[in-house]
Amino acid sequence: MQVEEYLNDIVKRDGCVHLTLIDPASQKPERAVEIAKAAVEGGTDAIMIGGSTGAVGQVLDLTLQLMKEQINVPTILFPGDSAGVSSYADAIFFMSLLNSRDINYIVTNQAMGAPLVRKFGIEPIPMAYLIVEPGGTVGWVGDARLLPRTKPELAAAYALAGTYFGMRYIYLEAGSGADEPVPVEMVGAVKHAIDKGHLIVGGGIRDHNAAAACAKAGADMIVTGTAVEDAGDVRAKIAEFVSAIKN
Numbered sequence: 625m626q627v628e629e630y631l632n633d634i635v636k637r638d639g640c641v642h643l644t645l646i647d648p649a650s651q652k653p654e655r656a657v658e659i660a661k662a663a664v665e666g667g668t669d670a671i672m673i674g675g676s677t678g679a680v681g682q683v684l685d686l687t688l689q690l691m692k693e694q695i696n697v698p699t700i701l702f703p704g705d706s707a708g709v710s711s712y713a714d715a716i717f718f719m720s721l722l723n724s725r726d727i728n729y730i731v732t733n734q735a736m737g738a739p740l741v742r743k744f745g746i747e748p749i750p751m752a753y754l755i756v757e758p759g760g761t762v763g764w765v766g767d768a769r770l771l772p773r774t775k776p777e778l779a780a781a782y783a784l785a786g787t788y789f790g791m792r793y794i795y796l797e798a799g800s801g802a803d804e805p806v807p808v809e810m811v812g813a814v815k816h817a818i819d820k821g822h823l824i825v826g827g828g829i830r831d832h833n834a835a836a837a838c839a840k841a842g843a844d845m846i847v848t849g850t851a852v853e854d855a856g857d858v859r860a861k862i863a864e865f866v867s868a869i870k871n
């Protein structure tokens with residue numbers, strides 16, 4: 625429970641965690657590590673590694689190996705399937721896409737990945753992954769029955785079900801590069817519904833105002849990927865997010 629406790633302690637201390645998502649398929653490992661280093665300098669709390677397409681094998685391993693040598697925050701896998709499990713990560717968001725129509729994303733990929741998680745000694749963090757409109761690539765790949773933006777009560781019902789299954793983290797995802805993040809009304813409704821669980825919000829968070837709004841509405845952790853990939857000055861961009869969400 626090392627990484628989970630680390631994150632939960634930051635929520636207690638700072639009110640909110642910042643997670644930087646790096647897709648190993650988007651750049652060479654050396655560049656990914658440069659981005660991660662700058663993100664850590666900017667104050668990010670951990671690095672998530674994953675992508676919905678093509679984040680596998682040698683590139684994933686090498687990216688994580690270099691990170692382990694060069695950065696001092698945890699690395700957390702964010703896998704699309706069992707091929708996204710690498711022995712060089714500290715933890716894995718062991719997630720089920722609860723609003724998928726495809727059993728592969730509800731439990732089969734997880735079953736294929738579970739023995740690897742055990743073999744490699746990676747810390748699994750049980751998580752309900754919920755995809756909200758517009759959902760982006762991951763909504764399509766994961767065959768999600770997208771949660772309507774105007775129905776916070778549906779998102780809250782899925783989140784509550786996730787906590788009753790024993791999942792301690794709930795991730796509300798609008799899709800990478802979404803035009804708008806998850807609506808604040810939905811963030812609030814989900815936070816209200818889950819007693820002890822932690823709420824992660826990501827997808828389409830581009831600036832510090834959007835990040836602050838999500839945190840204020842109840843997000844315990846904010847994920848940014850595209851905004852960081854696109855930033856000229858990664859360190860400065862992350863620092864803006866961090867100061868907007870933390871007490």
Ligand SMILES: CC(C)=CCC/C(C)=C/CC/C(C)=C/CC/C(C)=C/COP(=O)(O)OP(=O)(O)O
Binds near residue numbers: 677736737761
């Ligand atoms: C726990 C294990 C072994 C597997 C989980 C399998 C599940 C539930 C996957 C959910 C659906 C999926 C395809 C997720 C991929 C990871 C992800 C959410 C990537 C989003 O990353 P970006 O790189 O920002 O998105 P793009 O790929 O659209 O750029």
Ligand SMILES: O=P(O)(O)OC[C@@H](O)CO
Binds near residue numbers: 797798
């Ligand atoms: O790329 P962005 O839009 O920041 O989304 C991050 C993450 O929620 C995607 O899985």
Ligand SMILES: [Mg+2]
Binds near residue numbers: 647650675676800
């Ligand atoms: Mg990507």
